[in-house]
Amino acid sequence: MNRLAKRIAREAIVLRIIWMLVFLLVWQIAVPLLGLVVLAQLVFRLIYAAPHQNLMSFGDSLSQYLLQIGRFEVFSTDEKPWPIADWPQAYPAEGEAAYQSRKEVDTAE
Numbered sequence: 833m834n835r836l837a838k839r840i841a842r843e844a845i846v847l848r849i850i851w852m853l854v855f856l857l858v859w860q861i862a863v864p865l866l867g868l869v870v871l872a873q874l875v876f877r878l879i880y881a882a883p884h885q886n887l888m889s890f891g892d893s894l895s896q897y898l899l900q901i902g903r904f905e906v907f908s909t910d911e912k913p914w915p916i917a918d919w920p921q922a923y924p925a926e927g928e929a930a931y932q933s934r935k936e937v938d939t940a941e
Contacts, residue, residue, distance in 0.1 A: 851904075851912060852905055855901045855905060858913075859902075862897065862901070863898065865894065866891065866898065869887055869890060869891040869894065870891065872884075872887055873887045873888070873891065876931070881931075882931035882932075883930055883931065884931055885930035888922070888925050888930060889922040890922070892923055892925075893919060893921060893922045896920035897914060897920050900914075900917070900920065
């Protein structure tokens with residue numbers, strides 16, 4: 833390997849380390865945020881007997897974001913998560929149906 837190739841490889845790993853540190857800090861914020869979403873969803877479920885649609889969607893996309901960070905951190909992928917890439921889209925819910933207000937039920941009929 834020539835000197836230029838070694839220098840480029842060294843610069844690439846230094847840049848990767850910087851991104852890894854940034855995403856490690858983001859992880860430290862996102863995990864407690866997911867915990868708050870879980871608690872809010874639990875309270876909503878206990879009060880209304882069904883989960884909240886927006887909390888379901890945000891919680892799912894946030895958990896996918898954490899997955900993307902984890903995969904980047906352990907070198908499973910070179911794709912950087914948001915804000916470099918798009919925010920992950922939530923998957924369709926497979927569990928309980930989301931809460932619908934009376935207004936939503938009336939307009940659906």
